[in-house]
Amino acid sequence: DVKVTQSSRYLVKRTGEKVFLECVQDMDHENMFWYRQDPGLGLRLIYFSYDVKMKEKGDIPEGYSVSREKKERFSLILESASTNQTSMYLCASKGGRVTDTQYFGPGTRLTVL
């Protein structure tokens, strides 16, 4: 079974702090994704990576950056957290074929005070 793990289920940070969200997958997938989930808006893509050190902006990259130094790990960074970044963050990974399934982690609920 594919396993996608996220470093924290719940996180509380203060405005202005630098925040790291970590995601690890164990299936040697080429593609990894970070989404933000808000009620009534579904999932919105922040960034994705199709290979080590490669990244592309999604639909809402502002205020976020990412890092992929190893194939199995994809990090989301909030350089200076703001209250409007309070949300559920979901990581996913996917193999190289277009028809492959995206597998999701359990999510990190981030609250910025």
Place this chain on the structure above:
Amino acid sequence: AQSVTQLGSHVSVSEGALVLLRCNYSSSVPPYLFWYVQYPNQGLQLLLKYTSAATLVKGINGFEAEFKKSETSFHLTKPSAHMSDAAEYFCAVSGTYGNKLVFGAGTILRVKS
């Protein structure tokens, strides 16, 4: 460009009744279509996917969906609702040349006893 519209942010059915969750898509390229389910405090789990083979797709937990190109629809159905089906359901589309998914806003299914 691709988009997904899920009609009805909340759907309520009685236990044993038919479940119908509606999804319409827009895509400039032949689409691949997905239904995911999210139980409370969990990540997303794939229910089923359409990848241009059979237009009637069967998934897990008794769910199925039919791809109708003429109606640009991919509605999710289950003949008889069970209490355990209460969750949020997301429809998503990807193009045949890309790895990214575009999600609908989600439909919360409530099952009444």
